[in-house]
Amino acid sequence: MSHENEIKSLVWGAVLLVLAACVPLVANGYWMSIALTIAMFTVLATSWSLFSGPTHYISLATAAFFGVGGYLVGTGMSDYNMDFWTMVAIAPVVGAVLAFLIGIATLRLSGVYFVIFTLGLAEMIRTLVSWIQNNFTGSRGLYVLTDLTEADIYIYLVILAAVVYLVGWWVNRSRLGFALRIIGNDETVARHVGINTATSKVILFTFSGFVAALVGALIAPRYTYIEPNGVFSPEISFIVVIMALLGGTGRLWGPIVGVIPFALLQEYINANYSNYSTLVMGIAFLVIVYFLPKGVVGRIEQLLASRGRSTW
Amino acid sequence: MLKRLFKAAAIATSASFLAVAAQAADVIKIGQVAPKSGPLAGGAAVTQWPNVELWSKQVNAAGGLNVGGKKMMVEIIEYDDKTNPGEHIKAAQRLAEVDKVDFIIAPYGTGFNLAAAPIYAKYNYPHIGVSAISDKMPELTARYDNLFFTLGNTTSFTDSVIDILKDMRDAGTIGNRVAMVNVADAFGIELAEAARPKIKEAGFDIVYDKSYPLGTPDLSPIIKGAKDSKPDAFVAWSYPPDTFGLTEQAIIQDLDVKMYYTAVATCFPAFKGKFGSKIEGVFGAGGVNQESPKIQEYFKAHKEITGKEADGWASANTYVSMQILGQAIEGAGTLDRKTVTQYIKDNTFDTIMGPISFENQISNKYWTVGQWQDGKFRGVKSSQMDGAAPIVAKDGWN
Known part of the structure; x- marks a missing residue:
């Protein structure tokens, strides 16, 4: 990508950000809650693809970090009378430390081994959390009672999305991003040319853990009552991957192109085919995989390319 | 026309x-x-x-x-x-x-x-x-x-179970030995934590106190451990899947207690559908006035x-x-x-x-608490409800 293009994408990003920030001014409660879902998954899918896009390491650990964020806010506020914002500050740090430790331990795994490990991670942490509650801290229910509205949480998430984009933009331009792309193409080659593959991967994995935990913490007031089963649900990890792949992970703005249509499609199906939503969703997946194997972004670029040829 | x-x-x-x-x-x-x-x-x-x-x-x-x-x-x-x-x-x-x-x-x-x-x-x-x-x-x-x-x-549910333990001890049906287990998940932990000090306060010995993770497929070690502790009463703060799982094992291993309680879903028609007459005398969360x-x-x-x-x-x-x-x-x-x-x-x-x-x-x-009696789940403890049935002791798994 040329320098000019990068500046252009930054400007576009800024315009989109301003538009996104205006949503609460026009949306009613219903559209606000859809916008909030979109914002949440935009942040999760974008930070996911910062790591998984270039390296091709499919991580299913999103729910693990998201859950840690939500759980910490719940337990902090209910069991230790902490302030919401204090817990929001603590949660992502814990998420990052956890991701760092897990990264060091597991990023030597590759391919399907890494996928399976990350899939088990959320379940492992959920069980660990329950074990700690059961044996040490106890539980009286995890209540997150604040006066934050969906519009407030939405704005926080949009700001967070902007930060994640900036970081992604910077990473793409940096030596780190270059290193990651080489790792994704051929890890052996990357090692041979002197790239510290482990460090590069761990840095990005830690960042995505930080962001997912922060999202989990910020969204907690929306749920009011935190159940470990809900916040550590493996569904969150899968939806993030599906949304990112639908958009395309080759570009920084790819995931959002996936998140928006996917969230709207999901809403349409739930609203109109409530009793068959799982079935219709499954059919939608098949259609996506067959007709958009490289995601929406890939399709757009393909169309642009073929139009380019025809004009020649 | x-x-x-x-x-x-x-x-x-x-x-x-x-x-x-x-x-x-x-x-x-x-x-x-x-x-x-x-x-x-x-x-x-x-x-x-x-x-x-x-x-x-x-x-x-x-x-x-x-x-x-x-x-x-x-x-x-x-x-x-x-x-x-x-x-x-x-x-x-x-x-x-x-x-x-x-x-x-x-x-x-x-x-x-x-x-x-x-x-x-x-x-x-x-x-x-x-x-x-x-x-x-x-x-x-x-x-x-x-x-x-x-x-x-939450408190009223645990208190009612303890009332039943006391009633049965006063009647001479059970002694002081209580085995208590719970599912290590939100509500299970909450109930166990509320009950533990109160059971002790009421003068009972908790001879077995164990938890198991949500979704544990094999609960036989839990029942085996409870059985080995020779309890008079068995109390489980359980969720639907383990209410069924624990009871199945209690029947297989013939957990011989006069008081047997499992929490959520004990009152479901499917519970009786699965175990039939064997659950006669089983206590569970809930209840209703069948009369x-x-x-x-x-x-x-x-x-x-x-x-x-x-x-x-x-x-x-x-x-x-x-x-x-x-x-x-x-x-x-x-x-x-x-x-x-x-x-x-x-x-x-x-x-x-x-x-x-x-x-x-x-x-x-x-x-708050019901009991399977003659194939019907009858309310035995409540908050301000009329028509509570008298409690009976569990007499084997037949």
Whole structure:
């Protein structure tokens, strides 16, 4: 990508950000809650693809970090009378430390081994959390009672999305991003040319853990009552991957192109085919995989390319 | 002749148009979001959905609700929350903003009631919570002045079990040895933690105290450990899957106790369906007055209209929450939600569980412990309910 293009994408990003920030001014409660879902998954899918896009390491650990964020806010506020914002500050740090430790331990795994490990991670942490509650801290229910509205949480998430984009933009331009792309193409080659593959991967994995935990913490007031089963649900990890792949992970703005249509499609199906939503969703997946194997972004670029040829 | 026919047809057509128009205006739209898929779908299929069907069909069969002299039919708009709080919130918003429903039926599950509470409060829907058990009810009702609770709090459930232990010890049926286990998940931990000090305080020895993770497929070590501790009583703060799993193992290993309690789902028809006569004398969370004619009539209608059997606990409470809503709409004579909410606060309702009223938005009439006796799950301990059956000692797994 040329320098000019990068500046252009930054400007576009800024315009989109301003538009996104205006949503609460026009949306009613219903559209606000859809916008909030979109914002949440935009942040999760974008930070996911910062790591998984270039390296091709499919991580299913999103729910693990998201859950840690939500759980910490719940337990902090209910069991230790902490302030919401204090817990929001603590949660992502814990998420990052956890991701760092897990990264060091597991990023030597590759391919399907890494996928399976990350899939088990959320379940492992959920069980660990329950074990700690059961044996040490106890539980009286995890209540997150604040006066934050969906519009407030939405704005926080949009700001967070902007930060994640900036970081992604910077990473793409940096030596780190270059290193990651080489790792994704051929890890052996990357090692041979002197790239510290482990460090590069761990840095990005830690960042995505930080962001997912922060999202989990910020969204907690929306749920009011935190159940470990809900916040550590493996569904969150899968939806993030599906949304990112639908958009395309080759570009920084790819995931959002996936998140928006996917969230709207999901809403349409739930609203109109409530009793068959799982079935219709499954059919939608098949259609996506067959007709958009490289995601929406890939399709757009393909169309642009073929139009380019025809004009020649 | 032709002309007359034409005229008649015209009148008939316009009449039917009028009828359609009148019908559209005379419908009360009531929204319901609850799980049809995901972990809670099984419980909702027993306790929640059949009652929605039963109540709405009964109301419409009677010609609808009388709202200020006008009969209005009810129309239920339902969504599956997939046992996912994010989905639930979206669906609740959809009910309020897109479908513009007049009223709502409370969600299924503590977490879902609390997740939806701010939304229903914002639109002033009277929110008569049933499947929501919390020790924070006073704080929550102070926060949301449209929110009502009807199924009791955590403390009352543990206290009632301890009362049973004391009753049986006083009667000389059991000694002091209690084995207690719990599922290591939110509600299980909460109940065990509340019960532990109180059981000790009541002078019992907890000879076995173990937990197991949610979803443990093999519970035989838990029952084996409990059996080895030679308890007089066995208390499990359990969830549906482990209520079945523990009982299955207790039967296989012949856990010989005079008092056997498992918590959630012990009252389900499927529990009896699976174990038959073997569960005679088993205690569980919930209860119902099987001798009450109103309850018998309700059970009969439930079976006839939905084809399913009601459970021995929250089925009745869930139906009662809809009775209260219907009576409040008729009593207030309006669809104005604030007026109806106020009517609920100020009045007593004639329900299948007897007269129900609210004190600070909380109803203190509910069952806490039931027992399988002669193939029926009978309420034995309650908060302010009449008709408790005397408790019996468990006599083997036959």
